Amino acid sequence: GNSVTQMEGPVTLSEEAFLTINCTYTATGYPSLFWYVQYPGEGLQLLLKATKADDKGSNKGFEATYRKETTSFHLEKGSVQVSDSAVYFCALSDNDYKLSFGAGTTVTVRA
Amino acid sequence: DAGITQSPRHKVTETGTPVTLRCHQTENHRYMYWYRQDPGHGLRLIHYSYGVKDTDKGEVSDGYSVSRSKTEDFLLTLESATSSQTSVYFCAINDPGESNYGYTFGSGTRLTVV
Numbered sequence: 001g002n003s004v005t006q007m008e009g010p011v012t013l014s015e016e017a018f019l020t021i022n023c024t025y026t027a028t029g030y031p032s033l034f035w036y037v038q039y040p041g042e043g044l045q046l047l048l049k050a051t052k053a054d055d056k057g058s059n060k061g062f063e064a065t066y067r068k069e070t071t072s073f074h075l076e077k078g079s080v081q082v083s084d085s086a087v088y089f090c091a092l093s094d095n096d097y098k099l100s101f102g103a104g105t106t107v108t109v110r111a
Numbered sequence: 112d113a114g115i116t117q118s119p120r121h122k123v124t125e126t127g128t129p130v131t132l133r134c135h136q137t138e139n140h141r142y143m144y145w146y147r148q149d150p151g152h153g154l155r156l157i158h159y160s161y162g163v164k165d166t167d168k169g170e171v172s173d174g175y176s177v178s179r180s181k182t183e184d185f186l187l188t189l190e191s192a193t194s195s196q197t198s199v200y201f202c203a204i205n206d207p208g209e210s211n212y213g214y215t216f217g218s219g220t221r222l223t224v225v
Contacts, residue, residue: 004153034214043201044154044216089153097142097161097207098169099214101153 002027006090006102013080013109021075021105023064023090031092033057033066033073034099038087047075047088080109114138117202117217124224130189132220134202136182140215142205143185145169145177147198148219154201160185192224 007022025031035047035057048057053068062077073090090102115136124130134143142161146154146169156169158177166177174196176188189196202217 036216043218046213046215049213093214097205098144098156098159099146099154099203101146101155103151103153 002031002092002094002100004090004092004100004102006088006105008103008105010106010108013107015081015109015111016079017109019075019077019080019084019107021088021090021107023073023075023102025071025073025090025092027071027092027094029094031094033064034091034093035062035064035073035075036089036091036101038089038104040086044089080107082109082111085109115202115204115215115217117200117220119220120218121221122223124192124222126193126224127191130192130222132187132200132202132222134185134187134217136185136204138204138206138215139182140204140206141182142207143179144203144205144214145175145185145187146201146203147171147196148201149198157187157200189222192222194224196222197224198222 003026032051034049036044037047048059050057050066056065064075087104087106089104091099118133144159145157148154155171160166160179178186200220203214205214
């Protein structure tokens with residue numbers, strides 16, 4: 001079956017630091033890959049996505065590249081801000097039109 | 112995002128009582144989903160629907176039932192609530208025919224079973 005593994009948190013950073021959250025997946029087909037973000041007390045928002053190998057998703061300074069050879073979709077941001085403090089979820093969707101999520105990574109950015 | 116709303120936003124109920132959560136969409140999307148969010152588990156799929164009266168189980172469906180009598184509404188029922196069902200419940204919608212191929216989530220329902 002499909003599964004997503006992402007690095008455990010929590011992650012604490014200083015403002016302007018570089019952020020990486022690792023995500024690897026297992027899928028039977030050729031999935032689409034997503035990063036969702038959940039700010040405190042809110043629902044999930046789509047941050048970025050990639051639908052095929054070597055695609056790069058980007059949004060709000062975040063980037064992730066779909067690497068089929070390593071079955072990975074790592075999230076990166078070059079300079080984080082306090083407002084980036086949130087829980088980040090890696091997810092995949094296969095031909096079954098269902099999202100499978102990783103456990104989530106809590107990121108706290110300190111001023 | 113007004114395209115999907117969940118009700119109620121918060122609920123406290125007693126063990127053994129039935130509870131129904133509602134998800135309403137205005138996007139005319141074919142697929143609707145119910146997830147639960149628990150620390151350390153991310154979001155796990157409870158049930159989903161791929162059309163009116165067409166539903167199927169997810170990975171954590173025991174103790175839950177769903178109904179979809181019209182496109183816009185997807186109801187989740189806890190038949191006899193237990194403390195293990197204390198969680199935050201999220202509804203999501205999706206239409207694979209859309210070019211952006213994205214899932215949109217509601218704001219969540221925080222359910223406490225005492």
